[in-house]
Amino acid sequence: MSDALSIIAGYLVSWTFFEAALMTLALTLLAMLFGMLLGIIFALIQESRIKTLRGVVLIYLWLFRGTPVLLQIIFVFNVLPVFGIVLSGFVSGVIALSLNQGAYMTEIFRSGLQAVGKQQRIAGSALGMKQSQVMRFVVLPQALRIVVPPTGNQFMGMLKESALVSVIAVQELLLVADQTASANFRYLEALSTAAIYYLALTTIFMVIQTYIERWLAPRKHGAKVSWTQRLLRMTAQPRSSQ
Amino acid sequence: MKDEINSALSFREEASTIDVVPGKSLLSVKHVSKAFDDQWVLDNVSLDVEVGKTQVILGPSGSGKSTLLRCMNLLEPIDAGAIWFSGQEISAQLDRAHLVRRELSMVFQHFELFPHLNALENIMLAPTRIKGMSRVEAREKAMVLLEKVRIADKASLYPDQLSGGQQQRVAIARALAMEPKVMLFDEPTSALDPEMVKEVLDVMTSLSEAGMTSVVVTHEMAFAREAAQRVVFMEQGRIVEDVDKDAFFSGNVGERAQLFMSNML
Numbered sequence: 424m425s426d427a428l429s430i431i432a433g434y435l436v437s438w439t440f441f442e443a444a445l446m447t448l449a450l451t452l453l454a455m456l457f458g459m460l461l462g463i464i465f466a467l468i469q470e471s472r473i474k475t476l477r478g479v480v481l482i483y484l485w486l487f488r489g490t491p492v493l494l495q496i497i498f499v500f501n502v503l504p505v506f507g508i509v510l511s512g513f514v515s516g517v518i519a520l521s522l523n524q525g526a527y528m529t530e531i532f533r534s535g536l537q538a539v540g541k542q543q544r545i546a547g548s549a550l551g552m553k554q555s556q557v558m559r560f561v562v563l564p565q566a567l568r569i570v571v572p573p574t575g576n577q578f579m580g581m582l583k584e585s586a587l588v589s590v591i592a593v594q595e596l597l598l599v600a601d602q603t604a605s606a607n608f609r610y611l612e613a614l615s616t617a618a619i620y621y622l623a624l625t626t627i628f629m630v631i632q633t634y635i636e637r638w639l640a641p642r643k644h645g646a647k648v649s650w651t652q653r654l655l656r657m658t659a660q661p662r663s664s665q
Numbered sequence: 666m667k668d669e670i671n672s673a674l675s676f677r678e679e680a681s682t683i684d685v686v687p688g689k690s691l692l693s694v695k696h697v698s699k700a701f702d703d704q705w706v707l708d709n710v711s712l713d714v715e716v717g718k719t720q721v722i723l724g725p726s727g728s729g730k731s732t733l734l735r736c737m738n739l740l741e742p743i744d745a746g747a748i749w750f751s752g753q754e755i756s757a758q759l760d761r762a763h764l765v766r767r768e769l770s771m772v773f774q775h776f777e778l779f780p781h782l783n784a785l786e787n788i789m790l791a792p793t794r795i796k797g798m799s800r801v802e803a804r805e806k807a808m809v810l811l812e813k814v815r816i817a818d819k820a821s822l823y824p825d826q827l828s829g830g831q832q833q834r835v836a837i838a839r840a841l842a843m844e845p846k847v848m849l850f851d852e853p854t855s856a857l858d859p860e861m862v863k864e865v866l867d868v869m870t871s872l873s874e875a876g877m878t879s880v881v882v883t884h885e886m887a888f889a890r891e892a893a894q895r896v897v898f899m900e901q902g903r904i905v906e907d908v909d910k911d912a913f914f915s916g917n918v919g920e921r922a923q924l925f926m927s928n929m930l
Binding site (some may be wrong): 547 | 666738764765766768771773778779783790791840912
């Protein structure tokens with residue numbers, strides 16, 4: 424057993440696994456970044472009155488929420504070359520995961536936008552704001568706060584989902600672990616190492632999410648809070664809600 | 666106390682910038698009709714709001730009072746008729762509606778303060794973001810307004826930390842921050858606990874006395890009696906009475922308005 428532990432320790436500090444973890448992290452962050460961009464654009468389109476664009480978004484949601492992510496990944500990697508678009512495994516993976524994530528983020532942002540009541544929008548309009556100003560100054564600041572917890576979930580989901588791109592030979596954590604194990608049949612050690620990396624990353628995400636939620640929470644006790652104070656607050660104990 | 670506020674609430678300079686002769690109608694509703702789902706909520710309604718006057722609109726619920734108010738600042742589209750403001754037919758230029766609304770501020774029954782901003786920021790938002798006022802100037806003006814509505818000490822509190830009456834007073838300050846020519850009040854005290862009604866009505870009365878042109882949909886008879894110059898009584902989408910306050914309260918009105926009043930008092 425101590426044998427296994429020392430091998431795991433060795434894997435944990437090895438460049439191979441560290442690089443694979445970075446690859447997993449890069450896949451996750453890029454896919455989430457593009458997914459969120461797509462999500463906010465498509466959510467705003469769905470809120471708009473442009474019927475044709477709304478139709479396009481609906482078809483997109485239908486396609487990407489209605490088929491397996493794994494299929495989407497393999498599709499981008501293997502079918503696009505038929506049309507002369509040859510992409511690396513990494514780029515294919517990012518594209519497929521982003522498009523898939525975009526569909527879910529659209530729904531999350533849309534529910535966030537809808538959670539801001541109609542009366543709030545009317546209040547903005549009544550002050551003389553254009554529709555775009557109502558969206559920017561009244562609806563979005565409130566909606567963003569609402570979407571933080573579900574977006575955090577998506578981040579963690581994406582981190583785990585990124586393992587699927589191992590099927591198109593992207594050297595991320597799961598594939599590297601699998602390859603390492605198949606060389607010496609030490610599956611316990613290799614897979615445990617991957618699991619530890621995944622757990623470490625999801626833990627970091629959770630902590631970041633908590634901070635963002637606290638950051639965005641309405642600031643009680645009055646006055647404007649400076650950036651320094653916010654940073655200091657990060658190290659403090661969570662304040663109990665009033 | 667009231668004198669103090671009156672002097673602070675000097676809107677006379679505001680009124681002088683309006684290119685309409687005092688006593689003439691600043692806002693006119695002309696033969697306006699509106700239907701929701703085949704039901705007429707406004708049926709050939711005409712109404713004139715004169716500069717510097719306070720007009721109270723009374724009537725049972727569902728009589729179309731709030732809808733009429735929302736039609737005035739084009740928040741509700743009308744199906745027939747026209748709305749005139751400052752000599753222009755604003756209902757014919759809906760693409761400019763947002764500009765018109767900067768001069769016709771509205772106060773809502775449920776306050777509708779922006780929950781992500783504190784009281785001061787609520788007031789500063791529209792002047793800074795859509796009028797292009799500097800933050801320094803907007804902050805100064807907002808503080809003056811908060812003093813006028815007597816809650817300067819709550820400037821940094823968020824809406825959910827304020828009582829209903831305090832929220833409504835911030836909402837009034839927010840509406841005033843756009844330096845409107847007309848204030849539209851949509852049942853501003855209906856959602857308040859009884860002990861908070863007075864603090865809001867006092868602010869509104871001061872505004873009226875300072876010569877702010879106002880249209881007030883309300884059930885507060887006492888306010889109508891104290892602050893209004895004209896009283897409009899609506900029922901089933903029609904204006905039944907449109908008379909001077911004194912005529913209204915001396916009982917010089919039709920049977921329906923009398924019945925309504927006897928139920929209110």
